[in-house]
Structures are given as C-alpha cells and as structure tokens.
Amino acid sequence: MTSTISINDNHLLKLAPLEVPNRLLLGPGPSNAHPTVLQAMNTTPLGHLDPAFLALMDEIQSLLRYVWQTENPHTIAVSGTGTAAMEATLANTVEPGDVVLIGVAGYFGNRLVDMAGRYGADVRTISKPWGQVFSLDEISTALETHKPAILALVHAETSTGARQPLAEVGELCRKYGTLLLVDTVTSLGGVPIFLDEWGVDLAYSCSQKGLGCSPGASPFTMSTRAMEKLQKRETKVANWYLDMLLLGKYWGSERIYHHTAPINLYYGLREALRLVAAEGLANCWQRHQKNVEYLWESLESIGLKMHVEKEYRLPTLTTVCIPEGVDGKVVARQLLLEHNIEVGGGLGELAGKVWRVGLMGFNSRPESVDRLIEALKQVLGK
Amino acid sequence: MTSTISINDNHLLKLAPLEVPNRLLLGPGPSNAHPTVLQAMNTTPLGHLDPAFLALMDEIQSLLRYVWQTENPHTIAVSGTGTAAMEATLANTVEPGDVVLIGVAGYFGNRLVDMAGRYGADVRTISKPWGQVFSLDEISTALETHKPAILALVHAETSTGARQPLAEVGELCRKYGTLLLVDTVTSLGGVPIFLDEWGVDLAYSCSQKGLGCSPGASPFTMSTRAMEKLQKRETKVANWYLDMLLLGKYWGSERIYHHTAPINLYYGLREALRLVAAEGLANCWQRHQKNVEYLWESLESIGLKMHVEKEYRLPTLTTVCIPEGVDGKVVARQLLLEHNIEVGGGLGELAGKVWRVGLMGFNSRPESVDRLIEALKQVLGK
Known part of the structure; x- marks a missing residue:
C-alpha cells in the first residue's frame, strides 16, 4: 500500500553526535543543573505506573511540600515547564466571568493577564513601574474595590528582580473570599517562602532555578479552598493536560493513568529536591542570600548599580x-561567546536598561560571582 | 520579616541517591530510551536563546519533517508529553461551534472527544469495536453527513494495536474543506507515515516510542491550510502554553522568548532523531516490522493469539x-517484579482481555522478544 511511495530525503540531516559549549548560565534561567541531577537523568526509564516510579512521585510530592512549606495534599509536578504550571493555576480555578485581579509590575504579571483572559476571566489590574512592589495598603484598597475571585501576585518577578512581600496578604484575601495565587518561579528554593503561613491558595514554580534541576517538570500546589472552587465548577477545565481533577487521580491513591510522565525529568527533580533537603531549606536560603550580597558588592566595586531598592x-x-x-546586548554577547557566561537582557520597560544576573540553585556559589566579575571587567575595560 | 517563622520539617525526607530497577519496557510506552540519548541528556544545559541551542532546534525541526515526511514549515517539538501535543492540535484549530468529527475505536479516540469538547467543538463521532479500523467508505459517508471543520483519526491506536489506513482520506477531506488531524503517537518512527502524500493537516506524536527518546518533548506539525485556520481565528487560542502563533515566533526566525524549553530533553530528542536518520527511515520501519513479525510467531508458538486482524x-x-x-494482571505483575519486564494491560473495552506489548525504538530488537517469551513461558508454565 505504502511501499510505492518513495521516501523524501529533503530534510534528512547527517549529524555528528551532540556537542554543546559548556556555559555558565547566570541569566534568568535555566541555570546549570547540579551534576548529580544530570547524572540521574541518565538512568533507564521506568513505566509511569511502575510501583518504583509511583514511590518516586510520592517522594517528589513530600519534598515539594517541604520546600514550599505547605501541607497542601494536592502538591505535584506538572509535565511541562514553569509556564505550564502557571497556566494550570488559572485553567483550573478561573470560570468564565470570574473577576481576577492581577498585580502587574513586570513581564510575568502581564503574562498572567493574557492567560487569565484566555480562560474567560474578567481581568482587573493594578500596576507599578517595573522593579517596584505593591504595598499592603495598595493591595487592600484594590481588593476592596474589585472583590475578586482570585488575586494573582508575582512573588519573584523574573523580569525585574523584585521580591513582592506576601505576609498578611492571605488574611486580607480571606475577608473577600478571594483565592491568593502566587508566582514563585524565581523564588522556590532560593527565597524564604511560607505558603501556608502566608495563606497562599495556588502557587507554581519551575525546576531549573532555585531547585537546580533541568527544566521541564514544574511544581504546582493548591490549597483545600482552591480545590473546593475547582470541584464546584459548572464547566470542565478548558485544558485536558492540566486538569487537576484528572491529575489528582494519577498523583493520588487511585493511580489512574492520565498521561505518560516525563520520567527522566522526574528522576532529576527528585534528586534536586533530595539535595535541597540534605542541605536544609534554611541553609539553602542563606546561601542564596550570602552569595547575592557578594555579587552586589562585587558589581558595585566595578562601578555598577542595581535597579531594585535593596530591601x-x-x-x-x-x-x-x-x-x-554601553550597548548591553554587545556586552552580553561578548560574555557569552568569549567567556561562556550567559546573562539576560531586559524585557519590556527594562529593555536595553538592565542586565539580568541569576545566582540560582547550583550556580549560587562565590565562584560564579568571581568568574562573572572577571569577565565583566575585561569586556567593560575596567 | 520572615525570620520569625520557623521551618516546618513535617515533609522533610532524608533520601538516598536515586536507584531504580532496570526494566525492559515492553508496554505501550515509555520504551527504554537509546543509551546514547540518555547520555546526551546528561549534558550541561544551554540557555533557550543561546545560538547553539537555536541551531539544535533547527536540527530537530528538519529531522521531524524527515521522519514525518512533510514539508510543513511549522513542525516543532512541544514542551510536554504526547498528550500536550495532542491538545495543541485541537487548541489551535478548534473555534467554539466548529464541527469536529472523531473516529473512535479505542481509548485515544475518546480522549480526543473529551478534549475537543473542552475547546467548544460541536463533536460528532463514528465508532468501531476496539481493535478494528474505519474503511474509506465509512469515512466518506461520515464526511458527507457531518461536513466537519476537522476530521480526527488515530493512525496508531495505542489502546488496541490497530493501524488506521490513511491513504486517500486527505483527498476526501479536501472535498469538504475539512482539516485532517492524525494521532501518530505510536506510529512515528516505527510505522510508515507519509503526511504530505496523505494530505494530513495536523499531527502529533511523542518522543518515547518509535523515536527511542525519553518522554517530555513531543512532535507537532501543522500544514499551511491548518495555519490559515489558526490565523483567521476570531478568538485567542484558549491555551497560552500551546499557542502556535506565539510558539511560531520562538521556533521561527524571530526567536522571541515564549517559555523556557526543556533543554536536556531537546538534547535527547535531537540525538534520537539523529540515530533514526543515521539508520535511515526505511530501515527503521523495516526493523520494526521484522521484529514484530518475530514477536507474533513467537507468541503463537507458545499458544497465544493476537487481538487485531493481521492486516x-x-x-x-x-x-x-x-x-x-488466566489473570492478566497477575501475569503482568510477575513479569514486572520477577523478570523486570513491563507489559501493559488492556483499557476500556479491552480491560482484562489483552496484554499490550510494545516493540518500539531502541526496544525493537529480537533480544527483547526472546527475553519476553522466555519469561512468559515461565510465568504461564508453558
């Protein structure tokens, strides 16, 4: 039947085995994964219903609760990058017409606006110049004005480097029956987070930053309050892949097949979480803080300034x-091609105005700072 | 501020480094990835906008066109497992109210029905007992009756092991202005496919079966006709992560950031595709055919029968x-725990009636057959 059709070799490439340059990734992510994590990914796969794999999923769930400091039973890894986990929070909880209030002070606030709109939300926003954060008063006023079903805030705005304080926001949200949704993509593992203390109902993150894993399997958690909203929906979740009612039957005790998990990435995520647990969360946070202070001092010592207020x-x-x-793009390109160091450029309001330098997970080490400063000195002629 | 909160160690696990049993995965997937592919995943990550990574994406695109036998410019890997790529086909092309006709002869046909409904489709179905396929006449009659915007067929029904012939279906579709959408999850790399010859407009697959990669980065392609439907949409794609207009700007010449790609999986996919190209597509198909015939003969020699008609x-x-x-579940469990061999059970109509045995990618070798038959003989007491 098909044997009469001849094979078209137009797109046939004869390639050499993979070889990639060895970069130090000090941009906004991905960061270099811990070597132990990469080694674990080079392990023969298990089936997604193998008892040994199900046990590994349980370990991931437990350790994600630990790093997020939450008791949420529904704490899992989504089979996609951080953006998929972001989408999962909105897809599951937004019903058409729901008022969703979003704090926009950077690129990822805007992404939440775009996504929420696609799920039929009545989107309201509050905004700040990129690099600033919202005060508790500003949040309180906006909640009073909009009485939203969901308030979405970015804990760590990857486009600006600003940390949004979250203490007491959850309490305010409870006054209005509002769910608190938080982006922790660039904070999980590297910045103190206390989801339950803060009353956060929905959070998402990624694997390749503070956790020191490779990208592709992304932490997601929802509180019992958020789960109740999902269970009361009148319409199906408009996203089969990320439907937490279906995924809950796979990650929970029923173990019903949903989709083939990215097995080897889960190996990596398990190892990354194991390493954070072995270090201890408080130590991990302190290491990130200590190394970034060394970075700030070192950058200042060569005459550079930070965009965000220190606090x-x-x-x-x-x-x-x-x-x-100085042409920021030219400098970044030189750092990459001459020194094998990646730093990020600015986005949106900050395009052309800043470089974005990440010190995350395995890369949060004094050696990373020293190597960057040495290279910057050469490129900038200091 | 946060220093007064103490860390909760309830969910802290102190784990040993990862160790998993070494299974021969002869179920419906995942299959064992090629060792070279796994080794490539243990390579330090690049940034998702690094010129070296963009070049690797180009290689993936070209080789996906080769294995699918298509000239479609929009041929990419989706950052999720096969189910995400499946969802991408519907999310991008279904607009609320569109008639979508789906051929249901197994679990994955049903999944398409569920998904299409979530995107607002007016879903119509034709169905067959699980294990059978639709004739060209049946398809023609259904097209005439429903005049759908999209006809979705499963080329390789993973739940039944049946191959749906597709020659001439595309021609029929063109008479009604219908887009032809095809599930090639269990066929790509292992079963002859000629997307362009067959007039297929949308197809998706996975990495962990015929291609011999690890799961998590999944082939997706759409024709110019399908792209036109996407471009003419009146509403945004109700799925940000899988929006091909946004993804096209990252995979195309603009190189605009969309999300952080699962870098190390792309390394693996590139290697898997390189190995298929080195073997040659025709050889790869022939190897799968030859080994499965050996499997069938071997199974028959110990008195077992196949569920699907040979053709x-x-x-x-x-x-x-x-x-x-015979209790199929008990046998499968013994194969797994005593012989380290995974086979799948039946789903839906075939639950308890069949085992599903995959010989895909790296696992399509006579040794896989020999090991399975030896173990089956012991377990079944033959």
Whole structure:
C-alpha cells in the first residue's frame, strides 16, 4: 500500500553526535543543573505506573511540600515547564466571568493577564513601574474595590528582580473570599517562602532555578479552598493536560493513568529536591542570600548599580543597570561567546536598561560571582 | 520579616541517591530510551536563546519533517508529553461551534472527544469495536453527513494495536474543506507515515516510542491550510502554553522568548532523531516490522493469539489475547517484579482481555522478544 511511495530525503540531516559549549548560565534561567541531577537523568526509564516510579512521585510530592512549606495534599509536578504550571493555576480555578485581579509590575504579571483572559476571566489590574512592589495598603484598597475571585501576585518577578512581600496578604484575601495565587518561579528554593503561613491558595514554580534541576517538570500546589472552587465548577477545565481533577487521580491513591510522565525529568527533580533537603531549606536560603550580597558588592566595586531598592531585591535574580553609553546586548554577547557566561537582557520597560544576573540553585556559589566579575571587567575595560 | 517563622520539617525526607530497577519496557510506552540519548541528556544545559541551542532546534525541526515526511514549515517539538501535543492540535484549530468529527475505536479516540469538547467543538463521532479500523467508505459517508471543520483519526491506536489506513482520506477531506488531524503517537518512527502524500493537516506524536527518546518533548506539525485556520481565528487560542502563533515566533526566525524549553530533553530528542536518520527511515520501519513479525510467531508458538486482524496490526504495539482462566494482571505483575519486564494491560473495552506489548525504538530488537517469551513461558508454565 505504502511501499510505492518513495521516501523524501529533503530534510534528512547527517549529524555528528551532540556537542554543546559548556556555559555558565547566570541569566534568568535555566541555570546549570547540579551534576548529580544530570547524572540521574541518565538512568533507564521506568513505566509511569511502575510501583518504583509511583514511590518516586510520592517522594517528589513530600519534598515539594517541604520546600514550599505547605501541607497542601494536592502538591505535584506538572509535565511541562514553569509556564505550564502557571497556566494550570488559572485553567483550573478561573470560570468564565470570574473577576481576577492581577498585580502587574513586570513581564510575568502581564503574562498572567493574557492567560487569565484566555480562560474567560474578567481581568482587573493594578500596576507599578517595573522593579517596584505593591504595598499592603495598595493591595487592600484594590481588593476592596474589585472583590475578586482570585488575586494573582508575582512573588519573584523574573523580569525585574523584585521580591513582592506576601505576609498578611492571605488574611486580607480571606475577608473577600478571594483565592491568593502566587508566582514563585524565581523564588522556590532560593527565597524564604511560607505558603501556608502566608495563606497562599495556588502557587507554581519551575525546576531549573532555585531547585537546580533541568527544566521541564514544574511544581504546582493548591490549597483545600482552591480545590473546593475547582470541584464546584459548572464547566470542565478548558485544558485536558492540566486538569487537576484528572491529575489528582494519577498523583493520588487511585493511580489512574492520565498521561505518560516525563520520567527522566522526574528522576532529576527528585534528586534536586533530595539535595535541597540534605542541605536544609534554611541553609539553602542563606546561601542564596550570602552569595547575592557578594555579587552586589562585587558589581558595585566595578562601578555598577542595581535597579531594585535593596530591601526588595531578590537573592536569586539581580537587575544590573547598564551604564550610559554601553550597548548591553554587545556586552552580553561578548560574555557569552568569549567567556561562556550567559546573562539576560531586559524585557519590556527594562529593555536595553538592565542586565539580568541569576545566582540560582547550583550556580549560587562565590565562584560564579568571581568568574562573572572577571569577565565583566575585561569586556567593560575596567 | 520572615525570620520569625520557623521551618516546618513535617515533609522533610532524608533520601538516598536515586536507584531504580532496570526494566525492559515492553508496554505501550515509555520504551527504554537509546543509551546514547540518555547520555546526551546528561549534558550541561544551554540557555533557550543561546545560538547553539537555536541551531539544535533547527536540527530537530528538519529531522521531524524527515521522519514525518512533510514539508510543513511549522513542525516543532512541544514542551510536554504526547498528550500536550495532542491538545495543541485541537487548541489551535478548534473555534467554539466548529464541527469536529472523531473516529473512535479505542481509548485515544475518546480522549480526543473529551478534549475537543473542552475547546467548544460541536463533536460528532463514528465508532468501531476496539481493535478494528474505519474503511474509506465509512469515512466518506461520515464526511458527507457531518461536513466537519476537522476530521480526527488515530493512525496508531495505542489502546488496541490497530493501524488506521490513511491513504486517500486527505483527498476526501479536501472535498469538504475539512482539516485532517492524525494521532501518530505510536506510529512515528516505527510505522510508515507519509503526511504530505496523505494530505494530513495536523499531527502529533511523542518522543518515547518509535523515536527511542525519553518522554517530555513531543512532535507537532501543522500544514499551511491548518495555519490559515489558526490565523483567521476570531478568538485567542484558549491555551497560552500551546499557542502556535506565539510558539511560531520562538521556533521561527524571530526567536522571541515564549517559555523556557526543556533543554536536556531537546538534547535527547535531537540525538534520537539523529540515530533514526543515521539508520535511515526505511530501515527503521523495516526493523520494526521484522521484529514484530518475530514477536507474533513467537507468541503463537507458545499458544497465544493476537487481538487485531493481521492486516491492520501495528508493528509497534501488539494486543495479545489473555487466555481463558488466566489473570492478566497477575501475569503482568510477575513479569514486572520477577523478570523486570513491563507489559501493559488492556483499557476500556479491552480491560482484562489483552496484554499490550510494545516493540518500539531502541526496544525493537529480537533480544527483547526472546527475553519476553522466555519469561512468559515461565510465568504461564508453558
């Protein structure tokens, strides 16, 4: 039947085995994964219903609760990158017409706006210049005005390097029956987070930043309150892949097949979480803080300034002002191609104005800072 | 501020480094990835906008066109497992109210029905007992009746082991302005596919079967006709993560950031595709066919029967009838725990009636067959 059709070789490439340059990834992510994590990914796969794999999923769930400091039973890894986990929070809880209030002070606030709209939300926003954060008063006023079903805030704005304080926000939300949704993509593992203490109902993150894993399996958690909203929906979740009612039957005791998990990434995530647990969460947070302070001092010592006020700076990601007369893109390219160091450029309001320097997970080490400063000195002619 | 909260160690586990049993995965997937592929995943990550990574994405695109036998410019890997790529086909092309006709002869046909409904489709179905396929006449009549915007067929029904012939279906579709959407999850790399010859407009697959990769980065392709439907949409795609207009700007020449790709999985996928290209597509198909015929003969030699008529059997996945009086689950469990061999059970109509045996990618070798038959003989007491 098909044997009469001849094979078209137009797109046939004869390639050599994979070889990639060895970069130090000090941009906004991905960061270099811990070597132990990469080694674990080179392990023969198990089936997604193998008892040995199900046990590994339980370990991931438990350790995600630990790093997020939550008791939420529904704490899992989504089979996609952080953006998929972000989408999962909205897809499951937004019903058409729900008022969703979003704090926008950077690129990822805007992404939440776009996503929420796609799920039929009546989106309201409050905004701040990129690099600033919202005060508790500003949040309180906005909640009073909009009485939203969901308030979404970005804990660690990857585009600006600012840390949004969250203490007491959850309490305010409870006054209005509002669910609190938080982006912890650039904070999980590197910045103190106490989800339950803060009354956070929905959170998502990624694997390749504070956790020091490779990207592709992304932490997701929802509180019992958020689960109740999901269970009361009148319409199916408009996203089969990320439907937490279906996924809960796979991650929970029923073990009903939903989709084939990215097995080897889960190996990596399990190892990354094991390493954080072995270090201890408090030590891990302190290491990130100590190394970023060394970075800030070192950058200042060569005449560079930070974009965000010190009090609100993230330990994981720093926005560094590009000096007058310097072409930030040219510098970043030189760092990459001449020194094998990746730093990020600015997005949106900060395009052309800052470099974004990440010190996350395995890369949060003094050696990373020293190597960057040495290279910057050469490139900037300091 | 946060220093007064003490860390809760309830969910802290102190784990040993990862160790997993070494299984031969002869179920419906995942299959064992090629050792070279796993080794490639243990390579330090690049940034998702690094020129070296963008070049690797180009290689993936080209080789996906080769294995699918298509010229579609929009041929990419989705950052999720096969189910995400499946969802991407519907999310991008279904607009609320569109008539979507789906051929249901197994579990994955049903999944398409569920998914399409979530995107607002007016879903119509034709159905067959599980294990059978639709004739061209049946398809033609259904097209005439429903005049759908999209016809979705499962080329390789993973739940039944049946291969749906597709020659001439695309021509019929063109008479009604219908887009042809095809599930090639269990066929890509292992079963002859000629997407362009067959007039297929949308297809998806996975990495962990015929391609011999690890799961998590999944092939997706759409024709120019399908792209036109996407471009003419009146509403945004109700799925940000899988929006092909946004993804096209990352995979295309603009290189605009969309999400952080699962870097190390792309390394693996590139290597898996490189190995298929080195073997040659025709050789790869022939190897799958030859080894499955050896499997069928071997199974028959120990008195077992196949569920699907020979003409429509897949070379990648075989459904084997469980003999009267045998508990299929007990046998599968013994194979797994005593012989380290995974086979799958039946789903839906075939639950308790068949085992599903995959010979895909790296696992399509005579040694896999020999090991399975030896173990089956012991377990069944033959």
